[in-house]
Amino acid sequence: MGTFLQFVVLGLGLGSIYIGLGTGLLLVHRATGIINFAQGAMAMWGAYVFAQLRVDGTLVFPIGSIEFARRPPIEVAALIGILTAFVLGLVVHYLVFRPVRHAPVLAQVVVSVAVMITIQALVVLRFGPNNIDVASILPEGSISVLGTDLPTREIIMAAIMVVLAAAVWAYLRFTRAGVATRAASENERAAVLMGFSPDRLAAVAQVVAVVLGTISVMLGSSLTGLNPDNYTLLVVPALAVLLVARMESIAVVVVAALLLGAFQSVIGLLVTKSWWPVWAQSGLDQVIPFAVVMVILFVQGKRLPSRGSLQTIRLPDVSIPKLKPVPAVILLVLGVAALSFTQGTWRFGVTTSIIVMLLALSYVVLTGYLGQISLAQGAFAGAAGFALSKMTSAWGVPFPLSLILSALVATALGMLVALPAFRIRGAQLAIITIAAALAIERFVFNNYTLSPPEGNPIADATLFGLNLGVREGRDLARISFSVMVLVIAAILVWVFIRVASGDTGRTFLAVRANERAAASSGIDVRKTKLIGFAISAFIAGIAGCLIGFSRGQLSAESFTVFAGLQVLAVAYLGGITSVGGAIVAGVLGPLGIVYTLLRGVFDLGEYYALISGLGLIITAILNPVGIAGATREQVAWVRRRLSRSGPPPSTVPDAPAPKEPSRV
């Protein structure tokens, strides 16, 4: 009993962070309708600044730094950290969130994911990828309760955060500005009528949210040290807390946050017991938030208030693809040429680009055509990859069959993740898919009973005696492997075009445009979503298998949540509604051609994540159709110009009426 109580109290430290992040999420959602996936990353930056000041007296900025002769005292360092958070909140609000305040949900989700990737990448660049120690502001100590020594630090932390959350509650409840903020979440005009600028209110909310989160991370990270990945992803349990509170009640946020923290801590205790099954030891703390989110959404899915719920996601127009033999052959020839005139790391880069193109294509199906936001594509790819390892090395399943069966594993997983999409959409679906992805990563990929730490070997593919392995001697990327990847990709693109231009594609677009109208036209909306998730996960699964073949073995690091998000970034950047966009995404994608260029020619490989994050922010704000879409619009525009100034059309029918480039 004593140990149990100790662990409960230890969990309050984590719970305090959830209070900070959860309250901030709620405040921002209240003021702007945006669910900020970057809340954890933003809260982490100020805490890092604080920690680094205490470690060696360096004040780190995104660019440049100041070294103090002596380490500043802890109060000063903390103040600088909070000030940094203040500035960060303002900057992100005015540069990023304000421009998308009236944008569709997808753009808002993507923008906040982009901020998350960017800040996380920046932290890795500026502070390093490893854990750093964080000085404790609070004194260590313990009190004795019922004969058990309980740490006071966690209790004081929780008390501080509860008081701060109460202050936010009082602000929303009792001040005119707070009341106007709440009013603005329903109707911006109401805030204006009260004499407030909704925009100013949103800026205040954003700043308060970041400062609050930063304080909680500064306090809480003294227990564990700071780590870029973990703290960025703390937003996921915080989002679970937000949903429990129905995005409304700060009191519920506080209670749920502390309970979740305590619960995760107690789970940490229980898994060390001898009676606890070994296979369920890892990642259970992430399964819980996921389970919580699932239950909440199923119980109250339709009743969750959300500004975005009435408006269906509007997306860039889709031009229904046609299978044109000439461009197809040109592309294939280009692909073969790119593979045969390169070698070593360059050919590996081209091959990776083709694989990433497939991952991006899985987003085109699901998000571009069907309008569903999934942040779990990386997990689908990973599931197939791990299945492939088992099939090839443990069970000896022969090549094309192993690929297809593994992709079907991903398909099954995708259909499972589709179930919540029956009831929810938009940002809430994004929450559940990222929670699912994290749970799968921690519970399955990181689980040593399922995935041994020394790696999951994948046997090389052979077909009719032909060796399709990626490496041989010093050849890092054999041509036969690369051509196999190209052929598989070509087949999938061809299948995609048939589906997209067929009855199925039309059904997807109808569901994307208007679910009610689709149902009244006889479309089974749920089955359509199931099919969309299945196709998308299948394509992602094939990509995951190809990644597996290209590495020869897989580990949990091969398919992190971040890798998945990075692919979303490039998919959106390239253009999420077309094959062309997927190809551009492949070229830009992680470890692809552009990455190889950055690394090999400009020696800028480490900046890749940062650049892709920034690129995504800019794309989501300025150019929602992505690079491919923008190019298509420009080509169409030039064509119209030419056809107008050219000779009078004799056989050509009139060019379609000039249309504004689609804006979202």
Place this chain on the structure above:
Amino acid sequence: MSDKGLHTKGLTVRYGGLVANDSVTIDVDPGTVVGLIGPNGAGKTTFVDAVTGFTASAGEILLDGTRIDALPPHERRTAGLSRTWQSGELFGNLSVAENLLVAARAGGWRTLVRDIFVPRRKVSDDVVSRALEVVGLADVADTLARDLTLGQQKLVGVARALAGGAEVLLLDEPAAGLDSMESRAFAARVRSIADSGPGILLIDHDMSLVLGVCDVVTVLEFGKQIFTGTPAEARTDPTVVAAYLGAPVEASHA
């Protein structure tokens, strides 16, 4: 009254404390046009929503003699119950022809397999052009739905409701947005659709349209059915005149 067509018995819809449909009993027999009229907020759209499964209701809904009240909306559609929306609700980013094809060819696993292995090379335009012909919009097939005028969008909605084949059509203010000439032409089309088989429930505020084309008229007020009878009876019924026809009969939009 035959078993065929749409029949509701004691259909009741509650929104919180508000009884939006209070035990509504309506028969739409094949080949007939039933008018549903009533002031704004009377519960006309609610009735259509309930019958087509977009809002929960109590009471019986029968289509061709079979209870359909437990079916989800898309199955009611495939069973032959087809509706339009007061607000149009076309798929704005699809062309008119594609809007119709959505209704004519629902997807599914089998469709997926067929799309991959035996795609329909040429889209059979029959369904589309026939449905567009009926509403007199044959020339807009390739226009994006959102580029149409509101009146045209409503008509395309009717065409879409027809496209999959329908036993009963529920038209929610399809003529709003048409001028009086177009409205008269539309009345003739409604008549000819009904003559070709399906039963039609027509909601509209244009009295001359409704009283002119319908075989039976039902009047709703605050969710209650205050009158059911022929247009001639409606014109002289004191409750109807008091409740709804108090204004001159020609009055169009409320």
